[in-house]
Every structure is written in structure tokens, then in C-alpha cells.
Amino acid sequence: MATTERSFVDNVWDFFCSLKLTLFLLFSMALTSIIGTILPQGNLPPEYIASISPSKLQIYTKLGFFDMYHSWWFIALLYIFCVNLISCSIKRLPHVFKFVSQPTLVLPDSMRNISLKSELAFSGPVDKAQSRLTEFLGNEFSTPVVTEHNGEIHLFSQKASWSRLGVYVVHFSILVIFVGSIIGSLYGYKGFVNIVEGTSINAVGGRNGNPIPLGFEVRCEKFSVEFYETGAPKEFKSLLTVLENGRPVPGYSNVKVIVNDPLSYKGITFYQSSYGQASEGGDHFITVAPRGGGAPDKIAMREGTSIGLKDGSTLKLMETTQEVRQFAPGFTGPAARVELSRPGSAPQIFIVFKDFPDVNAKRGDSLIFGYEGTNAKMYTGLQVAKDPGVWTVWLGCALMVIGLGIAFFMSHKRIWVVISHGHARIYGNVNKNQTPFGMKFEEMSEKFKQIKI
Amino acid sequence: MSSSMLFNVTTFAYMISTVVFFAFLASKNKTIGSVASFVAYAGLIVQTVAIGLRWKESYDMGVGHAPMSNLYESIVFFTWTIVLILAYIDFRYKYRVVGAFVVPFSLLGMAWAQLGMNTGIEPLVPALQSNWLLYHVITCFLGYAAFAVACGVSIMYLIKAAVEGDDASKPAGGMMSMFPPIKVLDDLSYRAIMIGFPLLTLGIITGAAWANYAWGTYWSWDPKETWSLITWFVYAAYLHARITRGWVGKRAAWLAVIGFAATLFCYLGVNLFLSGLHSYGNSKM
Numbered sequence: 220m221a222t223t224e225r226s227f228v229d230n231v232w233d234f235f236c237s238l239k240l241t242l243f244l245l246f247s248m249a250l251t252s253i254i255g256t257i258l259p260q261g262n263l264p265p266e267y268i269a270s271i272s273p274s275k276l277q278i279y280t281k282l283g284f285f286d287m288y289h290s291w292w293f294i295a296l297l298y299i300f301c302v303n304l305i306s307c308s309i310k311r312l313p314h315v316f317k318f319v320s321q322p323t324l325v326l327p328d329s330m331r332n333i334s335l336k337s338e339l340a341f342s343g344p345v346d347k348a349q350s351r352l353t354e355f356l357g358n359e360f361s362t363p364v365v366t367e368h369n370g371e372i373h374l375f376s377q378k379a380s381w382s383r384l385g386v387y388v389v390h391f392s393i394l395v396i397f398v399g400s401i402i403g404s405l406y407g408y409k410g411f412v413n414i415v416e417g418t419s420i421n422a423v424g425g426r427n428g429n430p431i432p433l434g435f436e437v438r439c440e441k442f443s444v445e446f447y448e449t450g451a452p453k454e455f456k457s458l459l460t461v462l463e464n465g466r467p468v469p470g471y472s473n474v475k476v477i478v479n480d481p482l483s484y485k486g487i488t489f490y491q492s493s494y495g496q497a498s499e500g501g502d503h504f505i506t507v508a509p510r511g512g513g514a515p516d517k518i519a520m521r522e523g524t525s526i527g528l529k530d531g532s533t534l535k536l537m538e539t540t541q542e543v544r545q546f547a548p549g550f551t552g553p554a555a556r557v558e559l560s561r562p563g564s565a566p567q568i569f570i571v572f573k574d575f576p577d578v579n580a581k582r583g584d585s586l587i588f589g590y591e592g593t594n595a596k597m598y599t600g601l602q603v604a605k606d607p608g609v610w611t612v613w614l615g616c617a618l619m620v621i622g623l624g625i626a627f628f629m630s631h632k633r634i635w636v637v638i639s640h641g642h643a644r645i646y647g648n649v650n651k652n653q654t655p656f657g658m659k660f661e662e663m664s665e666k667f668k669q670i671k672i
Numbered sequence: 673m674s675s676s677m678l679f680n681v682t683t684f685a686y687m688i689s690t691v692v693f694f695a696f697l698a699s700k701n702k703t704i705g706s707v708a709s710f711v712a713y714a715g716l717i718v719q720t721v722a723i724g725l726r727w728k729e730s731y732d733m734g735v736g737h738a739p740m741s742n743l744y745e746s747i748v749f750f751t752w753t754i755v756l757i758l759a760y761i762d763f764r765y766k767y768r769v770v771g772a773f774v775v776p777f778s779l780l781g782m783a784w785a786q787l788g789m790n791t792g793i794e795p796l797v798p799a800l801q802s803n804w805l806l807y808h809v810i811t812c813f814l815g816y817a818a819f820a821v822a823c824g825v826s827i828m829y830l831i832k833a834a835v836e837g838d839d840a841s842k843p844a845g846g847m848m849s850m851f852p853p854i855k856v857l858d859d860l861s862y863r864a865i866m867i868g869f870p871l872l873t874l875g876i877i878t879g880a881a882w883a884n885y886a887w888g889t890y891w892s893w894d895p896k897e898t899w900s901l902i903t904w905f906v907y908a909a910y911l912h913a914r915i916t917r918g919w920v921g922k923r924a925a926w927l928a929v930i931g932f933a934a935t936l937f938c939y940l941g942v943n944l945f946l947s948g949l950h951s952y953g954n955s956k957m
């Protein structure tokens with residue numbers, strides 16, 4: 220009974236230590252991850268829901284395919300992966316530590332047929348050979364440890380024995396990154412907030428729409444967009460001020476926030492993300508001048524509204540933009556799209572510009588329209604994030620890069636010199652990257668053979 | 673002289689090099705092999721100058737940025753890194769013939785870029801205005817290039833292993849005699865992946881650092897990120913598969929080919945078939 224229980228535990232342990240499991244997990248995670256790059260994730264767009272059959276939708280939802288990377292089975296894969304990593308390290312580390320802490324000072328007979336070796340015959344006394352060869356190893360490689368064993372003298376020297384730990388640094392770093400991401404998901408949040416110019420907020424919207432209080436206020440002083448000649452956007456810029464108890468915090472007034480240059484305060488970071496025109500309270504100013512001359516009328520109206528003009532026609536303000544370039548190549552600045560309807564003729568739709576009065580006038584008509592801009596405010600859309608785990612993640616990343624460097628580009632090199640009466644033999648061994656060490660060893664053994672004792 | 677002219681010269685050089693490499697395969701004449709390599713490296717130098725010149729031209733146009741900001745520029749850069757990594761492997765391990773299976777990748781890339789794409793210098797959209805772009809792109813593409821070399825070498829391995837059949841004691845004759853022994857090919861592929869894996873890791877990390885700096889999340893499972901992770905998993909599997917017995921040789925070679933297919937999908941497929949934050953030039957901010 221006891222033995223079968225023991226062997227069951229053994230089997231489980233072996234299962235979690237096995238590299239087969241590692242390969243299975245790596246391939247499973249690689250393959251299943253593809254699902255989430257093909258199917259939409261998070262909130263499904265209505266067009267998508269309309270495009271697939273209800274039964275499929277139900278199955279996919281059940282399987283967690285629409286939030287795949289947080290589904291129970293994907294998380295389970297990640298946890299098994301960690302368990303695999305930890306048990307494998309526990310199993311192997313003692314063996315590796317032995318290499319580091321208990322070097323093979325005496326070359327065992329079983330290792331004497333390794334490929335890197337060479338021999339020196341001498342006629343002098345053994346202790347002279349010992350001191351001469353100790354000096355040689357010290358100069359050419361590294362200072363050896365001397366051991367006497369079965370009438371032979373063994374000189375052992377090594378380099379970078381700790382490099383055998385590089386792989387474990389890599390493995391450990393993966394766990395550190397996991398810990399960092401867990402800290403972030405437990406104690407951090409992601410949010411979003413729109414701030415209208417001149418106003419301030421003290422809470423942001425979280426993932427599920429609940430407001431998250433900040434503990435301070437953020438005011439948007441101004442938002443602006445700059446464009447390239449081609450009409451492509453060049454810069455989205457918000458000027459933000461942080462307020463505590465209603466007063467600006469020194470050093471946090473009118474901070475420029477652009478894409479790729481966020482604002483951080485008390486561990487909370489604000490990222491430029493979107494913008495728009497505040498829907499409330501914006502009047503647009505349209506001028507109407509008779510072509511024959513005379514003072515123009517200035518009309519204030521809102522987007523989407525219509526107004527009757529003196530000559531009996533109706534003007535509708537369809538939409539406006541503060542930068543027309545994307546819509547009308549070759550033009551810049553604010554513009555409005557209007558619809559002019561006269562009784563008995565088809566309505567005309569055209570654009571009036573703020574900065575191109577000549578173009579406005581060119582429209583052959585008895586009335587000349589102009590656009591004077593708006594008093595509507597812009598709002599800036601900010602992504603808000605707090606992530607106390609991020610430095611742990613970076614620590615893990617640094618460890619991983621260092622570990623990979625050690626694992627791939629450094630090797631544990633060992634050299635033994637075994638001295639007995641009349642001859643000495645040199646042996647070399649390296650745990651990886653054979654070729655460069657082999658070359659170095661050949662060079663050394665040439666010199667070794669020339670030593671006169 | 674303009675960069676676009678030099679890029680045409682580069683494409684031409686890679687084409688000549690590929691043709692001469694094929695002549696080398698057919699003739700087994702060492703001199704021809706050296707000419708093929710020489711032409712490829714001449715192309716590399718011209719391309720280096722061209723990339724530098726394009727960089728300068730962008731500053732002259734007043735939209736100065738490193739030439740790695742759209743699909744065209746990234747393909748050009750990718751082909752450059754491929755030949756660069758090839759040169760490194762060639763000088764270190766001295767197997768000329770590897771070029772015959774690697775330079776064609778660069779030729780295809782350059783030909784596609786020069787013939788099929790808009791080559792104009794574009795100003796940077798706000799999302800790309802960051803030094804992280806440079807670190808991220810350079811590390812990623814050096815990694816991709818090392819994987820391209822590993823893939824080329826693994827294809828050589830698979831061809832040679834197929835010709836030799838199961839009887840490894842009898843090395844194949846003819847064209848195959850020029851290929852390095854299959855053990856060497858296996859080892860070269862492993863070495864190329866040992867270069868590529870840390871670089872891809874750095875590429876993913878710099879990408880995450882940039883995303884965190886620009887958007888406040890180092891990881892958002894966007895398709896490009898996910899595919900880079902998939903690629904990383906495949907190569908991690910490759911490295912571990914080699915440790916367990918039975919996974920050197922053919923299976924490892926197939927894994928290197930699959931890994932490169934995943935790399936290519938990560939680089940191009942995601943942009944062409946899937947949507948996300950990384951679609952060059954499409955992002956609003």
C-alpha cells in the first residue's frame with residue numbers, strides 16, 4: 220500500500236518535472252493563442268454577432284474564446300507551466316549547484332578518455348613539475364587547486380562555473396514576470412476619462428464602467444491638434460494641471476501631454492488617447508453677406524439645426540470641423556458643411572471655410588457665406604493606468620536578458636593537469652560552445668608540450 | 673544620387689548574387705561561390721549607404737525619422753539584417769553555400785518592396801514618434817533575420833538528409849557534397865537560433881516597454897504582440913526539444929522552419945490579415 224502511494228506521488232512529481240510536459244505546454248499555448256488573434260476579444264461588435272450563428276456564438280462564449288487570454292483554461296495552462304518550471308528547477312538545481320560548490324578536483328578515470336588532452340614527458344622532480352605547471356595554468360588560464368590522490372598530483376582550474384546557473388536565471392525571471400503581472404492585476408487598474416477644456420475631474424471610468432476616485436483632480440487647460448502638410452495628424456496635445464484641494468500642485472501646472480509622452484502623478488499615469496468636440500454648449504458662427512455688398516449678418520447656430528434667412532431660404536448647419544484638411548485636400552483650418560434650400564429648387568450642399576473667404580465668394584450665388592468658427596470646447600480623451608507591478612516585470616525582463624546572455628554565450632570551462640613520475644597530462648572540458656574552447660585548448664597544449672622541466 | 677536609386681542597385685546586387693549562387697551550386701566551383709558572396713556583401717554595403725541616405729533625406733524633407741516607420745522601410749531593413757546576419761555566420765563558420773539559401777530571402781523582400789510598394793518618405797504619425805521605435809525595430813528585425821538564416825540552413829539540412837536517406841554513413845555526392853555535413857547544418861541552425869532568441873526576447877521587451885510608456889499597458893494581447901509570443905514559444909520549444917533526446921536533426925529542422933513561418937506571419941501576416949494597434953500607418957494616434 221505504502222509503496223504504491225509513494226510511486227503515485229513519484230509519478231506525479233516526474234510528470235511535473237518532465238520536459239515533455241514543457242514541450243506540450245509551449246505548443247499548446249502557441250496554438251491556442253492563435254484563437255484570440257482571429258476572433259474578436261472583449262466587447263463584441265454587433266456586426267460580428269450578426270455574422271455568426273447563435274449556436275456557434277454560444278459555444279465560443281462557453282469556451283471563453285472571446286476573452287481567451289483570461290479564460291480558465293488558458294490561465295490553467297499558465298499555472299501548470301509555472302509548476303513545471305518550479306519542479307524542474309527544484310529537481311535539477313542541486314545537481315547544478317554541485318558543479319559550482321564541489322568542483323571535480325580529482326579527474327576520475329572515467330573522464331580520462333575525453334577528446335581534449337595532451338601529454339608532456341619530463342625528467343625533473345615531481346614537485347618542480349608541480350610548481351612549474353601551477354604557474355603555467357595560472358598564467359594561461361586560471362589559478363589551479365592542487366590535490367594529491369593515489370600518488371598523482373591533480374591541478375584543477377576552471378572558469379565561469381557559475382555560468383551553469385544562467386538557464387535557471389532565465390527560468391526564475393519568467394516567474395518574476397508572472398509575479399509582476401499578478402501584482403498589477405490585483406492592485407492596479409486601467410481606466411478612461413474625457414475632460415472638457417477648462418473643467419476638471421477627480422475620478423475615472425474603470426473597465427466595468429464604475430468610477431474610480433483618483434484622490435486628486437486633473438484639469439484640462441487646452442487641447443489642440445497639429446497637422447502635416449499632407450493632412451496626416453502630427454501632434455495631439457493636452458495641457459493638464461494636477462490639483463490638490465483645489466490648488467495646482469507645483470510643477471504640475473500646464474503639463475504638456477502628447478502621444479508617447481504621458482503625465483504621471485502619484486503612481487497614476489495619464490496617456491493621450493483620443494479627443495473630440497464637447498457636444499454641449501457649442502455655438503457656430505456663420506456670416507451671410509449679399510453679393511452686391513453691404514454689411515454681413517452674423518448668425519450663431521448649433522450643429523444639426525436650421526435657420527430661415529431673410530430672402531426666404533433655409534440654411535442648415537450639417538457639420539463642422541476645426542481642421543478640414545482630411546475632408547478637403549488643399550484647404551486648412553476650420554470649416555462648416557451647410558445645406559441651403561430655396562423654395563422651388565433642389566437644396567445645395569457646400570463647404571464654407573474660415574480661412575479662405577475668396578473660395579467662399581467664388582460660389583456663384585446671390586449670398587456669400589462665411590464661417591467664423593465656434594465657441595464650442597474640445598475635450599481630451601485620456602487613458603489612465605496604475606500598475607504597481609510594472610517594476611517587478613521590468614526586473615524579470617532584465618533578469619531574463621542577463622540569463623539568456625549567460626546561458627548562450629558563456630560556458631563552464633575546466634582544465635585538469637595530472638602529474639605523475641616522468642609525465643604530466645592536460646585535459647580540457649567545456650559544457651557548451653565546444654569549438655572556441657577547443658581552439659584555445661589546442662593553443663595551450665602546444666605551449667604545454669614545450670615546457671622544460 | 674538618391675537612396676531610391678541605391679535601393680535599386682541593392683536589389684540588382686541580390687539578384688546577381690542569387691543567380692551566381694545557383695551557378696555555384698551547379699558548378700561546385702569555389703571561385704564562383706566567392707563571387708556570389710562578394711556580390712551579396714557589395715549589395716549590403718550599398719544598402720547600408722542607401723538606408724543612411726534615406727534617413728538624411730527624411731531630415732531634408734523636414735519630417736526626420738529613422739527609416740523604419742512603414743511596411744516598405746521595414747522590409748528594406750529586414751532584408752538588410754538578413755544579409756548582415758549571413759555575413760556574421762559566413763565569416764565565423766566559413767560555409768559559403770549557406771548564402772544560396774539565405775540571399776534569396778533578401779532578394780524576394782527587396783523585389784517586393786521596390787516593385788510593389790509605395791516608396792515615398794512619409795511623416796511619422798504621433799504613435800510612432802518615439803525613440804523606442806528604433807530600439808524595438810532593430811532588435812526585432814535582427815532576431816527575425818537570424819531566424820531566416822536558421823530556416824535557410826534547416827532547409828539545406830532537410831534536403832541533404834532526404835537525399836542521404838537513413839544511411840548517414842554514406843554522404844551524398846553531386847551538388848550535396850558542397851553542403852556542410854548534416855551535423856554541421858544542425859549545429860549552425862542551433863547557433864543562429866541562439867543569436868535570434870535573445871534578440872527576439874529583447875524585441876518583445878522593448879515593445880512592451882514602449883507600449884507601457886505610450887499606452888500604459890506593457891501587454892494587451894494585441895494580435896502582433898500575441899504572434900510575437902507565439903513565435904517565442906515555438907523557439908523556446910525548439911531549444912528545449914534539443915535537450916531531450918530525439919529532437920535534434922529532422923524534427924529540429926522542421927521546428928526551425930515552422931518557427932520562421934510563425935515569424936513571417938507575425939511580421940507580415942498580422943498586418944495583412946488581422947487588425948490591431950500595429951497596422952502600419954493605420955492607427956489614428
Ligand code: HEM
Pocket residue numbers: 236237238241300303304305307308311386389390393623626905908911912914915
Ligand atoms: C518559455 C519559457 C522558457 C524559456 C524562455 C526557457 C529558456 C531556456 C533556455 C534559454 C535554456 C537553455 C537552452 C540551451 O542551452 O540550449 C533552457 C534550458 C532548460 N529548460 Fe527552459 N525555458 C523555459 C521554460 C522551461 C520550463 C517550463 C521548463 C520545465 C521543466 C524548462 C526546463 C529546462 C531545462 C531542464 C533546461 C536544461 C537545463 C540544463 O541544460 O541544465 N524550461 N531553458
